[in-house]
Amino acid sequence: MNNYDAIVIGAGNGGLTAATTLQRGGCRTLLLEKHNIPGGCATSFVRGNYEFEVALHQLSGLGTEKKPFIMRKIFTDLGVMEKVEFVQEGELYRIVVPGEFDITLPASWKGLKTVLKAEFLAEQDNIDVFLNLCEQISMESFMALPRARKIGSDEVLKSSCPTFIKYGLVSAKDVLDEFFNDKKIKTVLAAYWCYLGLPPSQIAFSDLAVMIYAYAAFKPWHIKGGSQAMSSALLESFLEAGGDVRFNCAADKILTTTNTDHTSEVKAVRTEHGEVLSCKAVISNASSVLTYNELLDTGQPPVSVQQDFKSREIGTSAFVLYLGLDCTPQTLGITSASNFICSTMDEELMHEQMNKLEPPVATMLTCYNFDDPSFAPEGKSQVSLLCLQYGELWNDVPPDKYAETKYALADKLIEQAEQVFPNIRDNIEEVEVATPLTMMRYLNTPGGSIYGFKQNAQDSNLFRDRIDAVEGLYLAGCWNGMGGFQPTYMAGESAARAVIKQLKQKETANV
Amino acid sequence: MSNTVNPKNNADSTYNVLNSIVGYQEAVADKAQWEKDGSDLIELKGSVDVTVATLHPKRLTLEVSKVIEETPSTKTIRFISTGAPLPPFQAGQYINLFVDIDGVSTARPYAISSACDEKNYYDLTIKRVTDGFVSNHLLDNVSQGQQFLSTGPMGTFYYNPLFHGEDLVFLAGGSGVAPAITMLKDILSRGSKYSFHMIYCNSYIDDLIFINELRSLAEQYPQFRLTEVVSRPPANFEGFKGHLSADLIRNTLGSIENKLFYVCGPTPFNDYCIGQLKSIGVPNKRIRLEANGAPKNPQQLSDWPTTIDAEEVMVTVTGRGSFKAKIGEPLLNSLERNGYSVENACRSGECSLCRVKVISGNVFNPPEAHLRKSDKTFGWVHSCVAYPTEDIEILF
Structure with missing residues (x-):
C-alpha cells in the first residue's frame, strides 16, 4: 500500500506512541524507522551475558495500582499495559558529595x-x-x-x-x-x-x-527487559491494530504541495529507497532541526520555524559508561538504584564543566538490578555511569584521537564513582562507552542532544504554540516540549490526537 | 460564542492570561531578544551526517591495492579507500566485506591485520577453509584494482584500556593471528610497561602467518613473548609440539593473576581454549573471545528440537514474497541467496544488525544469538544465527 492517512517518521518513544494512537484511532498509519529496531534511545544492547539499558533511568508518571497516574492510563489506552512489567524503585536517589554529605531520599x-x-x-x-x-x-x-x-x-x-x-x-x-x-x-x-x-x-x-x-508521590520505575521491552510492546500493539512498519527505511523527504494561498501542505513522504508514499499527515519523531532543515522539501524552513529556532539552543548530550560488573550491588556498596555523585555543591560549576572535555564534577550512577535482580546475570550487576556533556565539544576531537579521548574521560568517571563505590574497575566484565557522538549516531540529533533544545523556561509550551507552518506536519518527541521518557511518550500521543482531530475535520468539511 | 478560546487564534489573549505569572513577561522579553540575536540553526544542516560518517561511515568504498601471498593457504589483501579517508579503528576490530558471488550478494567479516596507525590502507588476512564460500572466492579471484564495499570498522574484540590491564595474553589459532598482530603492534606502541604474550597455534609449520615478523618483533621487544605451538611439526621444529593445553598455558605463563586472555581462532579452537583457561581458574571477566561465525551444525546442539523431520521450510517475508530454505542453514544466508538484502556485520550473533521480527512460526536460536530479553517475548531474532524449524513469516 502506498497511500496512508498518516506517516510517522522515526520509531522513538514519541513515534511509537504517535503511530499506535493513530492506528488504534482508525487512521491507516505507516511507521518508518531507519534502524532495524523500534525504540530510538528507548533500547538496550547485549554484551556478553549482560543486557544494558541505554537511556531509561527512572520512568515517571506511572503511579501505583492503588494510586495510578497518567502514564498508566496512556499505556492502557495504547494496549501495552499487559505486555510489560514494571519494577518500582524504593528510593528517589542517593546523593553524595564526599566530605560533605551522603543522603538517600525515599520514594x-x-x-x-x-x-x-x-x-x-x-x-x-x-x-x-x-x-x-x-x-x-x-x-x-x-x-x-x-x-x-x-x-x-x-x-x-x-x-x-x-x-x-x-x-x-x-x-x-x-x-x-x-x-x-x-x-x-x-x-x-x-x-x-x-x-x-x-x-x-x-x-x-x-x-x-x-x-x-x-x-515521590507516583514513584520512579524501571521496566522489565528495559525500555526496549516497552518499545517492542508499543510496536506489537501498533501491528495488532493493523499498522504498517518499515525498518531499515529512513524518510528522505517530506513532500509538500503549495496551496493557492502560498501555504504548504504535506502530501507524501519519500523514503531513502526512493519510494513515494502519499499521506494526509506526517508526524516527525526526528529532531525539529532535521525535520525542517533537511526532511522538508521546501528548501528552507518556514519563517515561523526559523523564528522559533532563533530563540532555541541545542541542549546537552551525555557521556555514558555501560558497565557489566562481576559482583552484586551489595558488594559494591550500592544502597539505592539511582545515585548522584558530585565533587562540589555548586551546580553552576557542574554545568560549566559540561562544556569542557575534562573530568566531570557530577556523575550519575544507576544500578538496574538493585530493585530487581533479574536485570543482571546472577551475582552480577548492570550499572550505567554517566555525566551530562554538550556534544559540540567532540567536534574538535580528531578522529584518530577519538578512542583515546573517550577512554581517558571514561577513566575519570570511574575514578569519581569509586570515591563512593570502590572496586568498580576490578569487577568490570563488560564495558561499553558512549560519547555524545554515539548519541548523535543513534539519535540523529544535532550535538547528540538527548533532551532536545535547552530546557529553560522559554522552552516550555507556555511560550510556544505548536508550529503549524506546514499543514499536516506535526512533531513528536522532545524538540517541541520537554525531554525524557514520560514527556516524549505523551508528546507522541498528543500529536496523534491532534492529527486524528484534523483528519476528522477535513473529512467532515469534504462531506 | 463558545467560552472556549482557541489559543492559536487568540494568542494575545492567552498571553495576557499568563502575564500575571511572576516572571512571565520578562521571559517573553528575553525570548524576543533571542529571536533577534539567535541563529536560525541553518548552519546545522547536514552536520550530523558529516560528523557521524567521519567515525562510523555506513559503507567504505575500497579498492584492492595489493595482494600479498603469506603462506600457501593464506593471502593478505590490501584495501585503499576510493572515497573518504579510512576511519580509525581499535586494534582487533573487523570490517564486513560485501561480495557478489555467482549472483548472490553476501558478506563476511574479517579482522583488520594492518596496524592502527597505518592510515592509508586496511589489510585483511584470509586463510583458505574447507567449503569456504567467500574466503576461497576471495583467495582465488581477487586481484589488484578490484572494487569492494564494506562496513566501517566494528566489533567489541579489542584492547580496552579501562580494564584489560597491562599483562596481556593472546591465544591465536590459525588466521586468528590477524587481530593479534594488530593488537600486538598497538600494545607495543603504548610503551614498555605492557607485556604481550602470544601463544600461536597451528597444525602445520607451513600455516604460520606473519611468523618472520612476529619472531623479529619478539627479538626486538622484551615485553613481547611469542610461543609457537604446532600440532604436526617437522622434526627440527623448535616450538611446542602438539596441542595447546592447560598445562602448557600454566607452565608458559607462570601465574595467571591479573592477566587478560584474548582468544581468537576457529570455533573448535575457541571452545577448547575457553575450557582450558577456566580449568586453570581464569575468571570469565579476564577472557575476551572473538565470535567466529554461525554454528555449522545446529542440529547437533543439545537444544535443537528433536521433532523436526522436514528438510525444507517456507520463509515468507511480509509484503515481499517467500522462498524455501534448508533446515540447518542460517536464515540470513537463505535470505541472501534468494535476493533479500539484510544489513549485517558480525554474522556471529553479536552485532544485532541483521535483526528481523518473526511474525509466525518457530526459529531455533543457538547460544551464539546474543538476544535481548524482550526479543524473546516479541519474536526478534538475529537472522545470521537463526534457524527456522518450521514455516515462518518474518518482518524487516
Missing part, C-alpha cells in the same frame, strides 16, 4: 519529608513549606493551569493557580535560596536538574517542583 512523599527533616534539623519548618509548595505547584500544573489557559481567563488563573503565579516561573535556584539557608539541602533537593540538563539558575522552579513531587 515516598511522607518519607521524603521525614528524612529531610531528620537530616536538616535547622531547616525543619522550611522543609514543610517548601514541599507543600512543590505539591501545590504540581497540582496546579496538572489541572488548573491548563484549564485556565483553555478558558483564557485571567480571573480563573488567579483564583486557581496562586502558587504557580508566584513561583512557577521563578528560577529553581531563587526559590531554593528563598526557603533554605543550608547549601547542602539546596543541593540535595536540586539533584533532579540533571534530568533537565540545565542548572537550577536556568530552569523554571515548576519543572523541578513537579519532578520532586511526582517522583
Whole structure:
C-alpha cells in the first residue's frame, strides 16, 4: 500500500506512541524507522551475558495500582499495559558529595519529608513549606493551569493557580535560596536538574517542583527487559491494530504541495529507497532541526520555524559508561538504584564543566538490578555511569584521537564513582562507552542532544504554540516540549490526537 | 460564542492570561531578544551526517591495492579507500566485506591485520577453509584494482584500556593471528610497561602467518613473548609440539593473576581454549573471545528440537514474497541467496544488525544469538544465527 492517512517518521518513544494512537484511532498509519529496531534511545544492547539499558533511568508518571497516574492510563489506552512489567524503585536517589554529605531520599512523599527533616534539623519548618509548595505547584500544573489557559481567563488563573503565579516561573535556584539557608539541602533537593540538563539558575522552579513531587508521590520505575521491552510492546500493539512498519527505511523527504494561498501542505513522504508514499499527515519523531532543515522539501524552513529556532539552543548530550560488573550491588556498596555523585555543591560549576572535555564534577550512577535482580546475570550487576556533556565539544576531537579521548574521560568517571563505590574497575566484565557522538549516531540529533533544545523556561509550551507552518506536519518527541521518557511518550500521543482531530475535520468539511 | 478560546487564534489573549505569572513577561522579553540575536540553526544542516560518517561511515568504498601471498593457504589483501579517508579503528576490530558471488550478494567479516596507525590502507588476512564460500572466492579471484564495499570498522574484540590491564595474553589459532598482530603492534606502541604474550597455534609449520615478523618483533621487544605451538611439526621444529593445553598455558605463563586472555581462532579452537583457561581458574571477566561465525551444525546442539523431520521450510517475508530454505542453514544466508538484502556485520550473533521480527512460526536460536530479553517475548531474532524449524513469516 502506498497511500496512508498518516506517516510517522522515526520509531522513538514519541513515534511509537504517535503511530499506535493513530492506528488504534482508525487512521491507516505507516511507521518508518531507519534502524532495524523500534525504540530510538528507548533500547538496550547485549554484551556478553549482560543486557544494558541505554537511556531509561527512572520512568515517571506511572503511579501505583492503588494510586495510578497518567502514564498508566496512556499505556492502557495504547494496549501495552499487559505486555510489560514494571519494577518500582524504593528510593528517589542517593546523593553524595564526599566530605560533605551522603543522603538517600525515599520514594515516598511522607518519607521524603521525614528524612529531610531528620537530616536538616535547622531547616525543619522550611522543609514543610517548601514541599507543600512543590505539591501545590504540581497540582496546579496538572489541572488548573491548563484549564485556565483553555478558558483564557485571567480571573480563573488567579483564583486557581496562586502558587504557580508566584513561583512557577521563578528560577529553581531563587526559590531554593528563598526557603533554605543550608547549601547542602539546596543541593540535595536540586539533584533532579540533571534530568533537565540545565542548572537550577536556568530552569523554571515548576519543572523541578513537579519532578520532586511526582517522583515521590507516583514513584520512579524501571521496566522489565528495559525500555526496549516497552518499545517492542508499543510496536506489537501498533501491528495488532493493523499498522504498517518499515525498518531499515529512513524518510528522505517530506513532500509538500503549495496551496493557492502560498501555504504548504504535506502530501507524501519519500523514503531513502526512493519510494513515494502519499499521506494526509506526517508526524516527525526526528529532531525539529532535521525535520525542517533537511526532511522538508521546501528548501528552507518556514519563517515561523526559523523564528522559533532563533530563540532555541541545542541542549546537552551525555557521556555514558555501560558497565557489566562481576559482583552484586551489595558488594559494591550500592544502597539505592539511582545515585548522584558530585565533587562540589555548586551546580553552576557542574554545568560549566559540561562544556569542557575534562573530568566531570557530577556523575550519575544507576544500578538496574538493585530493585530487581533479574536485570543482571546472577551475582552480577548492570550499572550505567554517566555525566551530562554538550556534544559540540567532540567536534574538535580528531578522529584518530577519538578512542583515546573517550577512554581517558571514561577513566575519570570511574575514578569519581569509586570515591563512593570502590572496586568498580576490578569487577568490570563488560564495558561499553558512549560519547555524545554515539548519541548523535543513534539519535540523529544535532550535538547528540538527548533532551532536545535547552530546557529553560522559554522552552516550555507556555511560550510556544505548536508550529503549524506546514499543514499536516506535526512533531513528536522532545524538540517541541520537554525531554525524557514520560514527556516524549505523551508528546507522541498528543500529536496523534491532534492529527486524528484534523483528519476528522477535513473529512467532515469534504462531506 | 463558545467560552472556549482557541489559543492559536487568540494568542494575545492567552498571553495576557499568563502575564500575571511572576516572571512571565520578562521571559517573553528575553525570548524576543533571542529571536533577534539567535541563529536560525541553518548552519546545522547536514552536520550530523558529516560528523557521524567521519567515525562510523555506513559503507567504505575500497579498492584492492595489493595482494600479498603469506603462506600457501593464506593471502593478505590490501584495501585503499576510493572515497573518504579510512576511519580509525581499535586494534582487533573487523570490517564486513560485501561480495557478489555467482549472483548472490553476501558478506563476511574479517579482522583488520594492518596496524592502527597505518592510515592509508586496511589489510585483511584470509586463510583458505574447507567449503569456504567467500574466503576461497576471495583467495582465488581477487586481484589488484578490484572494487569492494564494506562496513566501517566494528566489533567489541579489542584492547580496552579501562580494564584489560597491562599483562596481556593472546591465544591465536590459525588466521586468528590477524587481530593479534594488530593488537600486538598497538600494545607495543603504548610503551614498555605492557607485556604481550602470544601463544600461536597451528597444525602445520607451513600455516604460520606473519611468523618472520612476529619472531623479529619478539627479538626486538622484551615485553613481547611469542610461543609457537604446532600440532604436526617437522622434526627440527623448535616450538611446542602438539596441542595447546592447560598445562602448557600454566607452565608458559607462570601465574595467571591479573592477566587478560584474548582468544581468537576457529570455533573448535575457541571452545577448547575457553575450557582450558577456566580449568586453570581464569575468571570469565579476564577472557575476551572473538565470535567466529554461525554454528555449522545446529542440529547437533543439545537444544535443537528433536521433532523436526522436514528438510525444507517456507520463509515468507511480509509484503515481499517467500522462498524455501534448508533446515540447518542460517536464515540470513537463505535470505541472501534468494535476493533479500539484510544489513549485517558480525554474522556471529553479536552485532544485532541483521535483526528481523518473526511474525509466525518457530526459529531455533543457538547460544551464539546474543538476544535481548524482550526479543524473546516479541519474536526478534538475529537472522545470521537463526534457524527456522518450521514455516515462518518474518518482518524487516
